[in-house]
Amino acid sequence: MSSSASRTSTFLTIAGVTVLSGFLAYAVYFDYKRRNDADFRKKLRKDKKRVEKAATASSSTVDFTSGSRADVLKAEMAKIRAEPLPEGTREKEQYFMEQATLGEQLCTQGPAFAVSAAFAFFRALRVYPSPVELIMLYQSSLPPEVFAVILELTNLDVKERAEGYYDHFPPKSWNVRVQDKDGKKVLVADKDFEKGDVIYKEYPIVAALDWDLLEAGSHCAYCLKLVHKVSEYRPESDLLNTVYCSRDCYDKAKQQYHGILFTLDPLLPPDLDAEGVAADPEKRKAAQEALVAHLKSNKKLADFLVAKWVALQITIETSKVIPGSVSPAKDLPKYLDDDAPEYAIGDHLERLRFLGAEVKEEDTEILRNVFGTALPGLENSLTEDRHATTLGKMLYNAIGICYSGGRDDRPQFHERPEDQERTRTPYGTSHQVGSGLFLVSSYIQHSCEPSVRPSFTAGNHKLSLIATRAIAAGEELTMAYVDVAQHEGESAADARRRRRFELARGWRFKCECARCAAEDEGAGEADLGVTVDESKVEDAAARFEAKKAEAEAAETD
Ligand SMILES: [Zn+2]
Ligand SMILES: [Zn+2]
Incomplete structure (x- = not known):
């Protein structure tokens, strides 16, 4: 048996339900880890350098006649993406076998086939239960010039998925898009709206x-x-x-x-x-x-x-x-x-x-x-x-x-205000029937002078986003996370203090909206318990944003 054949058999091990549950856990968690685990990324970078060195030795024989290396890889990546993935465990297993075997065969034909071999192994990687382990296995078993290309493809895949996300989310039919503003992602109108329009x-x-x-x-x-x-x-x-x-x-x-x-x-x-x-x-x-x-x-x-x-x-x-x-x-x-x-x-x-x-x-x-x-x-x-x-x-x-203006029979909180659970609603959490995670609406930032409000007119969990005034295309959408109305018997200063405390407790920021600034009587403010915006973004998201900004800056230079 040749050494490449025995290598193949070491990673052709998809079988049984223990592997399957591993697959599921990976899909839910470890793919995330691949992007977020600093140690793992460091290791990949180190490997990449070592592998690139080894690969240079043979790169003269690698065929890139149809364009630059990066272009070839990008074009192939687009092609691979367009290919439908097999459904079902058996189909995935079969696809994996085909691609891994093809890769092995190409490997035996010498460095000239390294890139084609890597494409096959990369295809196999897409359906393998535990991608991280498979990459490790590739690294220890494949010729370095092949592994170098697999790494490049993997990085390209992660990068394109990360950077291109907001080109696809949300679809155009939603009439909004996500944009950067002061280091934050905000939701912006994609066209003009009249007061009362459902966005x-x-x-x-x-x-x-x-x-x-x-x-x-x-x-x-x-x-x-x-x-x-x-x-x-x-x-x-x-x-x-x-x-x-x-x-x-x-x-x-x-x-x-x-x-x-x-x-x-x-x-x-x-x-x-x-x-x-x-x-x-x-x-x-x-x-x-x-x-x-x-x-x-x-x-x-x-x-x-x-x-x-x-x-x-x-x-x-x-x-x-x-x-x-x-x-x-x-x-x-x-x-x-x-x-x-x-x-x-x-x-x-x-x-x-x-x-x-x-x-x-x-x-x-x-x-x-x-x-x-x-x-x-x-x-x-x-x-x-x-x-x-x-x-x-x-x-x-x-x-x-909250629908129909919210309910009045919600049990009272007995905890300290700082321990109470708060949800974003202009009616006040104490009037809600429940709460939900709305992935698109999550990008709407707070303002005490909001341009939109969530409405649940269907009497269920379906949110309709309503324009509270005319909104021009390109304008940021804002909603009130708390009850920002000035109630009877409440002074403007009292209302301001109340909502700012709620925002600080619930979302850990000091509101800097135009209304808060206009209503500031300069009398000084009791300690809100927060000085900077304490909300965070995950490392992976922050990293890709930073890289993207860098790249854009380089382009305009
Ligand atoms: Zn129901
Ligand atoms: Zn405010």
């Missing part, structure tokens, strides 16, 4: 009903609509005792997150779990009960949103590997235009700002247990770090869902 409508990617309503069974746990006895749907054996306005809402909830979090339904069809490693129903039930107890005891919707979010990521990735299954993403908004490269839903969250948040180790463990007992290995979808960041994103971005 776009957006469904949340995850939403949660207030706990008192969930327990009362008065509202739909999925779409947050008031439930009518005639059409309501109450699932049997449901740990949460939830009620839905219709069977349709239940089916969606179950597919997206409810099934994995609160039912004992197997995640995989039986033929994919022939080894029977999934599901010890007793353990799984205990893990879910612990989660329900935890959610009920602290009653924070952000925690519930985090659990649903991670579950949704898993169910979407799972659907990709189950032949013939339908992705839960079909019921979610379409966030990208048609010619966008493939992004995971994690790519959307990664770009949102967040607040520093702390999670207890045992709280992370509760969630990890729920996933790990659904399918061993899935606990790796969440780390304590990632948990804290995700929670920080929900706390910073969630919008309060």
